[in-house]
Amino acid sequence: MKAILQEKFGGSETLYLGETEIPKLKEREVLVRVKSTALNRADISQREGKYPPPKGESEILGLECSGTIEDSNGSNWKVGDEIMTLLPGGAYAEFVAVHQNMLMPKPQNLTFEEATAIPEAFLTAWQALVRIGEIMPGQHILIHAGASGVGNAAIQLAKQIGATIFTTCSESKVNFCVDSGAKHVINYQKEDFSEVIKQKTSNEGVHLIIDFIGGDYLEKNIQCLAKDGKIIQLATMGGASTQIDLRKLMAKRGQLIASTLRSRTRDYQIKLTQDFWKFAERLFLNGTLKPVVDSVFYWNEVREAHKYMEANRNKGKIVLRVS
Ligand SMILES: NC(=O)c1ccc[n+]([C@@H]2O[C@H](COP(=O)([O-])OP(=O)(O)OC[C@H]3O[C@@H](n4cnc5c(N)ncnc54)[C@H](OP(=O)(O)O)[C@@H]3O)[C@@H](O)[C@H]2O)c1
Secondary structure: OEEEEEOOOOOHHHEEEEEOOOOOOOOOEEEEEEEEEEOOHHHHHHHOOOOOOOOOOOOOOOOEEEEEEEEOOOOOOOOOOEEEEEOOOOOOEOEEEEEHHHOEEOOOOOOHHHHOOOHHHHHHHHHHHHHHOOOOOOOEEEEOOOOOHHHHHHHHHHHHHOOEEEEEEOHHHHHHHHHHOOOEEEEOOOOOHHHHHHHHOOOOOEEEEEEOOOOOHHHHHHHOEEEEEEEEEOOOOOOOOOOOOHHHHHHOOOEEEEOOOOOOOHHHHHHHHHHHHHHHHHHHHOOOOOOOEEEEEEHHHHHHHHHHHHOOOOOOEEEEEOO
């Protein structure tokens, strides 16, 4: 089969379209013909040699795809069924092997390019908000990087759950975040998000913070956290180290919880996917929840797609059309 391959780690120029073996199916796996995949920042780290795939998983990049069933391997799926799925890797390829219980049916009203923008962004957001964050209707929550793929999915889900949403983004993305359902959009280039939140919540603060930035955001997150609030750390795009006064976190009885999705066991991911889909299927079908596709590249333009992500130019997901 054709796949995007790499002979050595490095920049986007190390990626090329080449030939490799079709994956062999293990028990309870089906073979999917990939129609589209979407880029994730983890792809860039893996491409640079800083984020190896979990042991035993494909070395090929790609954490999600949409496509059709090519070999159902005795499962309840039928050849030709249209699906989308989270993956531990391998989606930058014509075919990928997936556990049969990880698959979600592609909503009929969405294209393959739209459907591939759902799994990683929405499952990460669902995990942070619901599984870990235990978000409740009526709570105030802060979602950083509201125009990112995961941030935007979190805004849409939190709105459906009935939370009041604060979000941060750069200037050109403010309207996009408002349209997605955030009540207060803070342009972090002009305003101190912590001060805005304290003012808008009469000093109560937010009950839940989803943070991808890290670095000196941690201190500001603690400043605007409500009593017994939680900070869920999902990435460190703004820096991995910082210094804080732990007494300030203790005074809030705050919890700082870090999480990843790719390293979770398959059973955990299956349960997460099924819980999410029970909540979200109807909402995607009636258009309430929307995958946000920023741009679509053909997979032979994979280098340009990676450069585009590295320039932080996207609002939502960058999709690669495979077949
Ligand atoms: N832990 C997990 O389970 C998990 C799962 C999936 C993804 N992630 C991570 O979550 C992060 C977001 O992923 P994504 O795919 O949603 O990203 P994305 O769509 O590529 O968007 C990232 C956005 O974050 C903002 N940003 C980047 N660097 C920043 C900085 N230093 N300071 C402030 N804002 C910055 C930029 O928007 P502005 O122009 O608005 O600043 C940028 O467009 C990535 O780091 C990814 O690896 C974690």
